[in-house]
Amino acid sequence: MKPLSASRRATGLPVAPVARVALTLSLTVLLGLVATALLLWAPAAHAAAEAAAAVAKSAGIDSSWVFIGAALATGMSSLGAGFAVAKVGTAAVGALAEKPELFGRLLIFIGLAEGIAIYGLIVSILMLNRLG
DSSP, X not given: OOOHHHHHHHHTOOOOHHHHHHHHHHHHHHHHHHXXXXXXXXXXXXXXXXXXXXXXXXXXXXXXXXXXXXXXXXXXXHHHHHHHHHHHHHHHHHHHHHOGGGHHHHHHHHHHHHHHHHHHHHHHHHHHHTTO
16 A cells, blocks of 8 residues: 555645645744753752742742743743744845845844844843842
């Protein structure tokens, strides 16, 4: 018996790339959720959160919100940087194909787009440093 994709090619029916993209996207989201769950419930992280909570109680800050804020700062800035690099990178490749002398300028634009993730990481480090 032939594999499904081979039989579809033989009959002329196209293989659905949308299903492959959907499967990849769902696996990525699932792995992200599993990694988040492992990080949230790790014993070492819980012990560190308890120690930081004792320090933060005196300052009036609930440490769990700081951890969530730091995670959101890093995650959202990385997501935004990924979208920015995707858009700028595609435009840069198109412009580079027409004018190769623009390489330096286009590299600066891509670096600026990647800088968004670094800013989010710096913000999350500063938030976590406030805990003690």
